[in-house]
Amino acid sequence: MATRDTGAEENIKEAAKRIFFVEGKLNATTQDIANEAGVNRTLLNYYFRTREALFDQVYKEALSALSQKMDEVFKAELPFRQKVENIIEVFLEDIITYPFKEIFLISEINSEHAEIKKSNEPENPVFRNFAIEVEEAMKRGEVNRIKDPYHFIINLFSLMAYPVIIRPLNEKLLNFTKEEYDEILKNRKSEIINLLLN
Amino acid sequence: MATRDTGAEENIKEAAKRIFFVEGKLNATTQDIANEAGVNRTLLNYYFRTREALFDQVYKEALSALSQKMDEVFKAELPFRQKVENIIEVFLEDIITYPFKEIFLISEINSEHAEIKKSNEPENPVFRNFAIEVEEAMKRGEVNRIKDPYHFIINLFSLMAYPVIIRPLNEKLLNFTKEEYDEILKNRKSEIINLLLN
DNA sequence: CTTTTGTTTGACACTTTTGTTAAACAAATA
DNA sequence: TATTTGTTTAACAAAAGTGTCAAACAAAAG
Structure with a gap:
């Protein structure tokens, strides 16, 4: 059986990601993406059927990659401080490399299409567990007392992501x-x- | 001389702002905007010539309004802590009301068109001055020591804006x-x- | 009430973008 | 080398979106 994989499908997705996440061209045309990938535009339809389907797939992959990465770093068995440092290192690098990724995700979630299932997924315990670790760190005095440990998580991501996202405006x-x-x-x-840990 | 202002032009801009800033439909069509404004689509061309010109104008107005509001609250003659509280109050309300505004601005800055002048405007001393106030507050012990007082400003906006922007994803x-x-x-x-001030 | 001025609309033409099809092509296998 | 299988393309058809125009319309001024 003759079978060869020139990797075109993957190349197209990679090209789309570069255009969306790096260049921030959120309403790129299929032609734009084909150009970036160095292939004929028809190929996009061959592999992904429609433009929306391509967008959806890029969206889903990015989301699940993000989700997976979160699981990884948040679950790691490390002392609290080290874990936080690790999280920052991992995400800051990712955000700087793909500054528009989150904006793309928000746009997709917000857009009509994208058959986004209403999180029928079972609740992921990762953040619940990390929240408990934050509580414990508060008790040990490693973190300033706050009402809700979820604020710690939100603060953490705010401080990492926003400066990168908002860069052009700043x-x-x-x-x-x-x-x-x-x-x-x-x-x-x-x-x-310095700000979050004592 | 016969002259009447039905306010249609303003209505269109308001409709566009609702669609962009509130609903987050960044690539709304002129028809979408006309519908939202309750007018015929042709009217958009009558007033704004082209779609891009409308986008540009909304962009410019939003940016200058933001700039002006910043000037106002940052220049106010108030004790440091009160000033910061004031800033938070003012911006948090604005961000919650128009959660997609900043994303729209970024998108516009990033897009080809939008004859965005390379900030030939003279440097605005507002932030420079506020940075000095931060320094002083650090000396008084109201703010934790940090290397660069600009980080204080960035932290402040990160903590306000990001949780709102990222809401759908969170x-x-x-x-x-x-x-x-x-x-x-x-x-x-x-x-x-609690986090930023001692 | 007629004119003037500015506002609003429907219909049309044009452009851009997307999706489909049939044919050409390339590589692995026989 | 011929066949099979899967890949790539150009050309076409359809759809969506934008911009223009001439005519209808509404309100103030004469």
């Missing part, structure tokens, strides 16, 4: 040059740890 | 119900103050 409003902003981002990790 | 990944998330947001102000 460079306008806060008059940062690219170099200055890179410098800011380079210091984020220690900045965040 | 409700998926962290398994929050709408009610639970509303509760979280309600507590943000005190949470942020």
